[in-house]
Amino acid sequence: MQPVQDAVAYFAGYDKAMTMLPTYAMLEEKARTLGFLKVGLLPVEHITIARDGLAQWLGLGYHGEMQWMADHLDKRLDPGSLMPDTKSILCVALNYYPGAVAANQLKVARYAQGDDYHHVLKDKLKALLQWLQAFDDTIAGRPLVDSAPIMEKTLAVQAGIGWQGKHSNIITPEAGSWVFLGELLLNITFPDAPTPIPVRNFCGSCTRCITACPTQAITEPYVVDATRCISYWTIEYKGDTIPQPIAENMAGWIFGCDICQEVCPWNVKRQQPTQEPAFLPRPWNKAPRPEEILAISPERFKTRYRKSPVKRAKIHGLQRNVTAALQYQKPQSAPQDTK
Numbered sequence: 001m002q003p004v005q006d007a008v009a010y011f012a013g014y015d016k017a018m019t020m021l022p023t024y025a026m027l028e029e030k031a032r033t034l035g036f037l038k039v040g041l042l043p044v045e046h047i048t049i050a051r052d053g054l055a056q057w058l059g060l061g062y063h064g065e066m067q068w069m070a071d072h073l074d075k076r077l078d079p080g081s082l083m084p085d086t087k088s089i090l091c092v093a094l095n096y097y098p099g100a101v102a103a104n105q106l107k108v109a110r111y112a113q114g115d116d117y118h119h120v121l122k123d124k125l126k127a128l129l130q131w132l133q134a135f136d137d138t139i140a141g142r143p144l145v146d147s148a149p150i151m152e153k154t155l156a157v158q159a160g161i162g163w164q165g166k167h168s169n170i171i172t173p174e175a176g177s178w179v180f181l182g183e184l185l186l187n188i189t190f191p192d193a194p195t196p197i198p199v200r201n202f203c204g205s206c207t208r209c210i211t212a213c214p215t216q217a218i219t220e221p222y223v224v225d226a227t228r229c230i231s232y233w234t235i236e237y238k239g240d241t242i243p244q245p246i247a248e249n250m251a252g253w254i255f256g257c258d259i260c261q262e263v264c265p266w267n268v269k270r271q272q273p274t275q276e277p278a279f280l281p282r283p284w285n286k287a288p289r290p291e292e293i294l295a296i297s298p299e300r301f302k303t304r305y306r307k308s309p310v311k312r313a314k315i316h317g318l319q320r321n322v323t324a325a326l327q328y329q330k331p332q333s334a335p336q337d338t339k
């Protein structure tokens with residue numbers, strides 16, 4: 001190639017690189033217009049994931065039947081390996097707080113009252129990726145929402161999304177812990193992106209979540225034994241009968257459990273209604289009626305729980321949960337939040 005042609009080719013590439021890529025500030029702005037509460041960019045070289053905590057948790061069998069938690073440990077420790085040429089991971093949080101749970105006889109966890117977050121969050125991450133690709137079609141990305149072995153809470157902490165509370169959920173200073181997490185793996189990074197600063201842990205001497213857990217599933221600060229957690233038994237467990245020590249403490253929770261989050265002072269202070277219409281409660285999840293669930297037909301179940309997290313329990317699991325919750329129903333208590 002002639003020197004002049006070389007220069008033209010060089011500057012054509014230079015121009016594209018320098019003028020076509022958005023800044024990180026533009027990316028943040030776009031993410032906010034898509035509804036994300038928080039975003040943080042982690043260059044892969046900034047990521048550190050300790051093997052010990054996870055290995056110890058798995059070694060104690062705290063994952064129960066969730067074998068997928070133990071699989072692909074190497075990938076969990078090296079999230080950059082989940083896509084070729086990963087340079088950075090954009091971590092996001094989306095507020096889903098749908099409001100108070102009434103003192104119903106039966107209750108569904110807030111995260112599951114509306115549409116399935118997997119679809120909602122992934123669509124938003126795909127939209128963000130497409131927006132980037134409109135600037136430069138060589139940008140590659142992989143949106144993740146529980147769809148790959150990744151330590152999303154560790155990454156969220158390192159990306160400055162929030163801190164990990166003693167109940168193990170991520171707490172954002174802006175809206176508490178009622179947030180979904182997602183990640184977008186990218187083959188680029190942004191020179192203007194600030195170095196991520198982890199949020200300070202504000203749990204302090206508080207132990208409300210530990211004390212409030214009716215099954216003592218939070219065995220020590222930041223460690224949850226899933227095999228004692230109502231969420232695990234009502235969502236992940238596939239067997240026929242909920243063990244009595246769990247069932248007699250279900251307090252009406254038939255899919256998930258919000259007790260440790262309801263009592264957290266950061267939620268009491270900071271929770272704010274979601275702006276995402278898809279997360280608004282479906283009536284049968286806001287006030288589940290036992291007689292309806294116990295008599296529901298497969299066709300009705302399929303229609304009613306289409307694109308709902310509750311579908312995961314299947315009819316058998318949901319009816320099992322209702323039966324267990326009713327068996328040991330205690331007098332109703334008042335709702336623990338007021339918004």
Ligand code: SF4
Nearest residue numbers: 213229230257259260
């Ligand atoms: S979700 Fe419920 S059972 Fe599980 S740790 Fe929290 S309070 Fe305990």
Ligand code: SF4
Nearest residue numbers: 165166203206209264
């Ligand atoms: S209840 Fe207290 S200890 Fe538990 S996560 Fe909230 S602030 Fe931390």
